[in-house]
Amino acid sequence: MASPEHPLLAAVRNSDTTAVAALLQEEYGTPHARGPHAAAALRLAADALDHRILDALLKLAGPDALDLDGVDADGRTPLLRAVDRGAYDIATALHFAGADPRVTDREGRDALALARHWHTIGTGAGIYRRTVRDGDGEICRELVIGGRTVRDGHTAILTHLEWCCGIATPFAELLDRAMTEPEVDHPVWGATVVAAAGRKGLALPPVWDAAAALRHHPDPLARYFGADVLRCVNLYDESGEDEESPFDTPLVDLFLPWAEQEKDPRVMRPLTAGLAGAMDPRAEGPLPALTRYPDAQVRSWAVGGLHWQVQQADPEALAAVLACTRDTDAQVREGACRALLRARTDDPAPCDALAACLSDSEEAVRVTAAVQLALRDDHRGDALLDALDGTVDRTSPYYWPLQDVWRHRQNQ
Incomplete structure (x- = not known):
């Protein structure tokens, strides 16, 4: 009779993040956690392209327990297997966790060479592409090459x-x-924008000029790329808090007239994000109106840029954020709840709007509203937060906000 499967491996197969987190927290530091089970669980999650389980393992088990560079029976590390299958999210998660891209497979190819190999094949003729949804419901692409199915993430x-x-x-x-x-949400867009905007020193001004020149390109995808590169150049600027960013003013000079003329909602997303993140006071002007833009991602970026204006009791900004707590999009409503944290304490409207969100149809909005109320010393959301006690671990998106509440209460 075969031995029963280790509970950790069974939890991974069932994609049960709660069970995985509980088992790792229970066994961390024991022979089980340091032995083969955690490493086997990592390979199982990576092979299943289960990013949520992989993320839980990487957060809770640590690189030593997971044996990130261990070679499997096929002669490949988990990173190489993810690269081979074009699984961008899995490959980058492993890489950022410490997996060594220099390890080679049996053909002597490291992660970079293997990615270049599949990129070359994937851009050739006769490749069938199809759109699917992954385990988290996210849209992704697959390539079918000679009967072999891989993710369309090799270029990224x-x-x-x-x-x-x-x-x-x-x-x-x-x-x-x-x-x-x-589709601008495909990972190749993020990867290419980061590669362009992440240049340093003398290599950066030519990138700025090339991206700015795309403003008048007839293809909105090219304009999107240019706008996103420009806003990320400013975002990645490493000037200290006491130094004025060399890109902030030029970005606002470009983005203000560009946003007034731009007709494509996709291009408006990085334009709004750039204005929301700029320190130039002129960038604040269009944000309240952009919270009413037809595209939900534009509205989300706009409301996220109104924190300072709300804190300064700007009536137009506050009215816009309060309206966004009733937006049709959950992400916009959640962002509006966050923006109300620093609103004036002598005005009851922000807390009343947050309290109304406690009955929102989306859990993330309800929890965010309860957290903001608690941080404002309003107890109307305490019952919701108390119900989460003991159910939230480090893999949960609520973990750190609840830690903020706990620290706030301890300091009272």
């Missing part, structure tokens, strides 16, 4: 690894890589 992985290895892929090539994918 290649771009990520080139950037991490210090390879300066030309701006025009990065733009071409992005524009082969019509």
Whole structure:
């Protein structure tokens, strides 16, 4: 009779993050946690392309227990297997956790070489692409090559690894890589934008000029790329708090007239995000109106940029945020709840709006509203937070907000 499967492996197969977290917290530091089960669980989650389980393992077990660079029976590490399958989210999670991209497979290819191999094949003729949904319901692409199915993430992985290895892929090539994918939420867009905007020193001004020149491009995808690169250049600027960012004023100079003329809602997303993150006071002007823009992602970026104005008791900004607590999009409502944290304490409207969100149809909005109420010393959300006590672990998105509440209460 076969031995029963270890509970951790069974929990991974069932995609049960709660059970995985409980088992790892119970066994961390024991022979089980240091032995083969955690490493086997990692390989199982990576092979299943289960990002939620993989994330739980990486957060709770630690790299030593997981044996990130351990070679399986096929001669590949989990990172190499993820690269081979084009699973961008899995590959980058493993890489950021410490997996070594220099380890080679039996053919002598490291992660970069393997990604380049599949990128070359995937951009060739005769490749069938199809759209599917992954285990989290996210839209992704698959390639069917000679009967073999892989994720359509090899170009994004290649771009990520080139950037991490210090390879300066030309701006025009990065733009071409992005524009082969019509959906701007595909990971290749994020990877190419980061690779362009992450240049340093003398290599950065030519990137700024090339991105700014795309403002007048007839293809909205090219304009999207240019706007996103520009806002990320400003976002990644490493000037200290006491230094004025060299890109802040030029970005606002570009984005204000651009946003007034832009008709494509996709392009408006990075334009709004750039204005929301700029320190130039002029950038605040269009944000209240943008909270009423038809595209939900634009509204979400706009409300996220109103924190300072709400804190300064700007009546137009506060009215816009209060209205966003009733938005049709849950992400916008959640962002509005966060923006109300620093509103004036002598005005009852912010707390009343947060209290109304305690009955929201989305749990994330309800919890965020309860957290903000608690941080404002309003106890109307305490019952909701108390009900979460003992059910939230480090894998939960509520873990750190609840820690903020706990610290706030301890300091009272």
